[in-house]
Amino acid sequence: MTQHECTLDISNVSHSTSVVIDGDSCMSKSEPTAVLRDVSARVHGGEVLAVLGSKGSGKRALLDVIAGRATGETRGRITLGGSLLTNELFRRHGGYVAHKCYLLPSLTVRQTLSYATWLANLNNRELRIRQTLADLALSQVANRSVNDLTKPEYRRLMLGVQLAKDPMLLLLDEPTWDTDPLNTYLIVSMLWSYATRRGSIVVLTMETPRSDVLPFVSRVTLLCLGAVVYSGPTRSMLDYFTYIGFPCPELENPLMYYLCLSTVDRRSRERFLESNQQISNLVEKFKIEGGLYMKETPQGPTIVKETPVGYLHKGLGRGIKPGCFSTLLALYLRGMATTFSFNKGGLGHFAARLLLLPFCLALLSILYSHSSPVQSRIFLQTGGLVFNCLTLFYIGGIATTALLFPGFRARYYQEKREGLYGGAMFLSSYTLLSLPLSFISTIITIGILVPILELDLVSWAYASGILWASYVTAEQLTVAFFMVVRRPLTGAITVLYLTLLSLLVASGGVRSLRNLPKWLAAISSALPVRYASLAINQLTIDTPSFLNLPYNESLSCPGIPGLCRYPDGRAYLVERFTREGENISQVLNIDLNLLISLAFALGLVILNSIFYLLPLPAKIKAKFRE
Secondary structure, rough: EEHHHHHEEEEEEEEEEEEEEEEOOOOOOOEEEHHHHHEEEEOOOOOOOEEEEEOOHHHHHHHHHHHHOOEEEEEEEEEEEOOOOOOOHHHHHHEEOOOOOOOOOOOOHHHHHOOOOOOOOOOOOOHHHHHHHHHHOHHHHHHOHHHHOOOHHHHHHHHHHHHHOOEEEEEEEOOOOOHHHHHHHHHHHHHHHHHHHHEEEEEEEEOOOOHHHHHHEEEEEEEOEEEEEEEHHHHHHHHHHHHHHOOOOOOOOOHHHHHHHHHOOOOHHHHHHHHHHHHHHHHHHHHHHHHHOOOOOOOOEEEEEOOOOOOOOOOOOOOOOOOOHHHHHHHHHHHHHHHHHOOHHHHHHHHHHHHHHHHHHHHHHHHHOOOOOOOOOOOHHHHHHHHHHHHHHHHHHHHHHHHHHHHHHHHHHHHHOOOOOOOHHHHHHHHHHHHHHHHHHHHHHHHHHHHHHHOHHHHHHHHHHHHHHHHHHHHHHHHHOOOOOOOOOHHHHHHHHHHHHHHHOOOOOOHHHHOOHHHHHHOOOHHHHHHEEEEEEEEHHHHHHHOOOOOOOOOOOOOOOOOOOOHHHHHHHHHHHOOOOOOHHHHOOOHHHHHHHHHHHHHHHHHHHOOOOOOOHHHHHHHOOO
């Protein structure tokens, strides 16, 4: 199979997107702005195309248009191997390495590549992983966690996640950004080696190209303000610019020299006007005289040899079709590997999932470990312990989600753009990972309270179910906010404020429900905090140990009616948690309140799954772009 059989042809592509103007006003407006203007380029299999341009020239926009990720109006035609390059075709045969890529830090290099190939539903995964590790000089760090990699190693691993899929078309946005000269040379040479060995097409953007990468760049496209100054073979670039009157000086880097030539000079108004006019002339000259250079084919066909990775590109019949169960299993096992890895990241996940709640409650229980069974203190102390315990579980759910979920979310948004899976699949795998671990943490945490509250086995089970439902509710509320809030701290603080407000209103721990205004009582009945607090208070206070308690160490009850207010725990609950006209047996019903608490948690899980299926507005999606 020759390299000529695979060609990416970009013909007269123009793209415009909406830019917000008057963004500080309440009635902000947007107007279309041209990002690409009549861009044409061609690159054959086995070649590396470097898209050069200064910041704002349209380099990333061109990659996004090719990959089908651009938002806005696009005109023109892009074909791959003679077939129109649709989003589905690119998903099956293309790879995209973004400028910034988030990889799960507690996974090892080998695990990262393993789950990437699994999610893509590829065969010969072990062969692909070994070949990719060798090609990118990562074999020596294969068992090192991602968090311990150097910047060059991390960037090569970013490439490896896509190279392991053996894409026919590989797009890379600034792959050498923030790398030293040696690693820049290594990365570009590795991409060239991959392209020539596999017969693939590699398109990369560069803002400051070095002269030592020139031998590895087959073709160059120079962009300025979205227009093409030159597009064609690198070896013909000098001839073309010399022909139109701009020869490259000796000992100059041709790539950098012509990039500066096609960059607007903004140091003064006169320089701006002069350089802008010069660039307009260069664009017009290339439209007239550059067509032959762009369509120039490689000098000689190169025969691509088969490699141990698998097979050659044979037309467009190969594709990535992930299965639902396989994808869910891969996501779940990847989450488990992230949580139980023996490194700093894994230990942090493990501590947040399983040890945070028991540790905090152990500290809290010290304050309530010496309660006296007298009416003047026991009701206040037990109610305070219940309120603080409930608050702790809500805050624990928020804090754990704020610490762990954003990392999974960042990886999800990147993999979603590759078409590997959707929001419901992502949330299902995260929930399946979180629920059992949070339940185990809850059981351990309630075990600390058993000797303090004198809970039996049944009460332990009820308390675990109630507080676990509260934890899951807080977790799912935080997940819902993180769908539209990018900053974890902002989202966590917002949910925390709402949670504390609901605890103050509906828990009965600060103000009794009996004395709430009608409108506030109606609101409290729609909050899960109310039912969790009712159930846990009844579980701990409506017990035989609260029957006929003395007022204090020196005054027994029944005695003075104003002091001995509560003959038993139920009387305290009726006074504090019920309102006039309510059916006490229905309000103080542990089973019913437990079911309502679990229903709230389950309902939020289902609701989040629906939310993550819905398409997000462009303004919200822009927050999560790389």
